Each structure stands twice: as structure tokens, then as C-alpha cells.
Amino acid sequence: MEINERIKYIGVEDRTTDLFEGQYPVPDGITYNSYFIDGEKTAVMDTVAEGFEEIWLENLKKASGGRAPDYLIVQHMEPDHSSGITALMETFPETVIVSNAKSFPMMKQFFGEDYPDRRIAVGDGDSLDLGSCRLEFITAPMVHWPEVTLAYDSTDGVLFSADAFGRFGISEQDGEWDGEAARYYFGIVGKFGSQVKKLLDRVAGLNVTAICPLHGPVLKKDIGHYTGLYGKWASYQPENDGIFIAYTSVYGNTKKAAELFGKSLEEKGRMVISADLSRCDMSQAVSNAFRCGTLVLATTTYNGDIFPPMREFISALKERGFRNRRAAFIENGTWAPRSAKVMEEMLSGCPGMEFARTKVTLMSALTDASEEAAEALAQELCGAPGGEN
Numbered sequence: 145m146e147i148n149e150r151i152k153y154i155g156v157e158d159r160t161t162d163l164f165e166g167q168y169p170v171p172d173g174i175t176y177n178s179y180f181i182d183g184e185k186t187a188v189m190d191t192v193a194e195g196f197e198e199i200w201l202e203n204l205k206k207a208s209g210g211r212a213p214d215y216l217i218v219q220h221m222e223p224d225h226s227s228g229i230t231a232l233m234e235t236f237p238e239t240v241i242v243s244n245a246k247s248f249p250m251m252k253q254f255f256g257e258d259y260p261d262r263r264i265a266v267g268d269g270d271s272l273d274l275g276s277c278r279l280e281f282i283t284a285p286m287v288h289w290p291e292v293t294l295a296y297d298s299t300d301g302v303l304f305s306a307d308a309f310g311r312f313g314i315s316e317q318d319g320e321w322d323g324e325a326a327r328y329y330f331g332i333v334g335k336f337g338s339q340v341k342k343l344l345d346r347v348a349g350l351n352v353t354a355i356c357p358l359h360g361p362v363l364k365k366d367i368g369h370y371t372g373l374y375g376k377w378a379s380y381q382p383e384n385d386g387i388f389i390a391y392t393s394v395y396g397n398t399k400k401a402a403e404l405f406g407k408s409l410e411e412k413g414r415m416v417i418s419a420d421l422s423r424c425d426m427s428q429a430v431s432n433a434f435r436c437g438t439l440v441l442a443t444t445t446y447n448g449d450i451f452p453p454m455r456e457f458i459s460a461l462k463e464r465g466f467r468n469r470r471a472a473f474i475e476n477g478t479w480a481p482r483s484a485k486v487m488e489e490m491l492s493g494c495p496g497m498e499f500a501r502t503k504v505t506l507m508s509a510l511t512d513a514s515e516e517a518a519e520a521l522a523q524e525l526c527g528a529p530g531g532e533n
């Protein structure tokens with residue numbers, strides 16, 4: 145696939161991995177993107193995951209016509225992109241690695257070699273002249289590893305964005321980007337919002353015509369859509385005013401309450417997403433919580449605490465800097481319900497949270513009184529945040 149007359153896609157598709165990074169389900173697969181740049185001098189942008197080296201080297205040879213690349217540019221040392229370094233350096237003994245100085249110790253740690261005689265260390269503002277185009281390097285520490293270094297082809301406005309703007313899935317359809325890109329972002333990069341914002345500020349000063357990430361499709365149209373979403377995500381602002389109901393249920397009674405509550409909200413015209421935390425993909429639940437303006441948590445008291453998947457979920461949100469949301473609680477307990485208190489305490493350290501005044505308590509199962517409380521909470525959430533109705 146040609147990105148432009150100088151840049152060709154040489155990445156691979158992984159349709160076999162079930163859990164990316166050991167925790168994120170990828171039912172639609174994932175791509176490990178790599179690019180060949182022919183600017184008279186030639187460069188390869190990053191490599192691929194273990195097991196895909198052979199097909200990737202074939203792609204490279206087709207794109208390059210068999211020429212040895214002058215440079216291998218390593219934007220990021222995580223093994224889903226760096227596992228082909230050894231194969232390329234052995235296949236092409238003349239190739240020189242260009243990367244952040246912090247990458248080389250990691251290279252030695254992962255692969256036992258750091259190529260002291262075949263490397264160029266680059267930092268922020270450095271550039272690499274390929275002849276008919278020039279790459280400018282932009283360091284992006286902690287987006288989402290410390291050594292991340294993007295490259296911008298200032299001749300054609302092509303941004304090689306490392307993991308930023310990456311997406312799970314193999315489909316090329318840009319229209320399917322938002323959901324799986326959000327799940328990727330909040331799962332993997334979300335903790336580092338301030339660092340992503342710094343990067344976006346840099347990118348805003350460039351004339352970007354295409355974004356080439358390390359996962360998912362090359363983004364060529366409507367660049368503002370992608371940078372706009374990233375801006376919202378990085379600043380922890382909700383993407384919509386939907387209500388995400390995340391629940392757990394031991395015998396089905398908390399689930400019934402969550403469903404009744406969701407139905408009432410929908411009847412009031414609100415967009416509702418619900419998930420059973422014991423069964424859903426946790427990374428999808430995390431993404432939903434960050435994208436929606438309101439979070440409703442419903443769970444049982446369990447061992448004097450809360451049901452374990454709910455604890456895991458709230459911890460996952462906190463680890464990623466969850467903030468600036470309205471939250472409400474539905475608790476269930478047969479003899480000493482206290483899960484609302486525990487959940488609120490867990491979220492109270494998150495900045496900018498607003499907690500609903502109405503709490504819903506079930507003693508084992510729904511009653512007229514708890515249904516009325518749920519209705520009161522639904523009415524409260526359908527008012528403006530901080531409002532009285």
C-alpha cells in the first residue's frame with residue numbers, strides 16, 4: 145500500500161492473538177504497522193511483533209526492490225514494534241539504527257544487542273536528511289513509554305505517530321476508528337493525559353496531512369476529527385453526555401435494579417450504556433466510563449467491601465486518572481449494605497467528581513421503596529449537573 149510516492153506500508157496483520165499485551169481482547173485482530181520511506185536514502189519505520197518478522201521482511205523486500213535500507217528508525221521499544229530489529233540488522237549488515245538514546249539500553253535488555261557501531265541517537269528537534277525528504281524528530285516521553293520519539297516528514301506533512309492515534313482491529317475503515325481507538329487509548333495511554341496534551345500542542349503547529357500510527361489505519365482525511373478526539377480524551381473531558389451503568393450481580397437482584405434504572409433513564413431520553421463487569425471486556429468498560437459524562441455504579445457488599453470485579457474496575461479508572469465526571473451509586477446488601485460508601489470513598493480522590501445526592505439501597509432485592517429511590521436518582525441525573533431537580 146502506498147501512503148504517497150515515497151512512503152509504502154510494509155506492516156503485518158495479526159489475526160491470531162487473543163489478548164493484546166496479555167489483557168486487551170482483539171476479536172478483530174491488530175496490525176503492527178511499519179513503513180518504508182524511499183527518499184533517495186531509504187528508511188524503515190519500526191519493526192513488528194515476534195513471529196511476524198519473516199512476512200514483514202518479505203514486505204520490505206518487495207517495497208524496496210531488495211535494496212538494503214540505510215536506516216531503521218525505532219520510535220518505540222515495546223516488543224510489538226521492536227521484535228524484528230535483530231532480523232533486520234542481521235539481514236542487512238549496512239543498516240544503521242536511528243532512535244532515542246534511551247532506546248539502546250532497552251534494546252540490549254530485550255534482545256541482547258545495542259549496536260554501538262551501527263547507531264545514531266536522536267533527540268527532540270534533530271532531523272534526518274533522506275535526500276528528497278527530511279524527517280524531524282519529536283520526543284514524546286511517556287506517550288506511553290519514556291523513549292517514544294515520533295518522526296515528522298516535513299516535506300509531505302506525514303506524521304509517524306508511534307502508538308498515538310493507534311487502534312485495535314484490522315479494518316481499514318476510518319469510520320470505525322473512534323470506538324476501538326478509544327479502547328486502545330484509555331487502556332494503554334490514558335494515564336498520560338498531560339503528556340499527550342503536550343504532544344498535541346506540538347502537532348497543532350505542524351501541517352499534518354496524514355498520520356501513520358503503529359496500529360490501525362493510516363489517517364489521511366479529516367485529521368481534525370482525530371486530533372479533536374485525542375484532545376478531549378487527553379484532557380479527561382467526556383466525549384458525550386451518555387450515562388454508563390456498570391454493575392455486578394450475585395443472584396440477579398442488582399442486575400434487575402440496574403436494568404430498571406437504565407430503562408427509566410432511556411424513557412427520559414438519555415443515552416445509556418450498561419455492562420455487567422463480571423462478564424464484559426473490562427477495557428471496553430473503562431473506555432465507556434471515560435467517554436460518557438455520567439457513571440452509575442451498582443454492586444453488592446462483599447466480605448465487608450465490594451464485589452471484586454467492581455473493585456478492579458474502579459481501580460482501573462483511578463490508575464488512568466479518571467476525573468471530571470458525575471457519579472451515582474446503587475448498593476445491595478442483605479445485612480449490612482455499605483458498598484455505596486466504599487465506592488464513593490474510592491472515587492473521592494479523583495479530581496472534579498460530583499456525586500449524586502440520591503443513593504439507592506437494596507436490602508437483597510428490589511422493593512417499592514428502592515424502586516422509588518431509583519426513580520428519584522434517575523430524575524436527579526436527568527437534571528443539570530449540580531442542579532436541584
Ligand code: FEO
Pocket residue numbers: 220222224225288307358359
Ligand atoms: Fe504498540 Fe507501546 O506498543
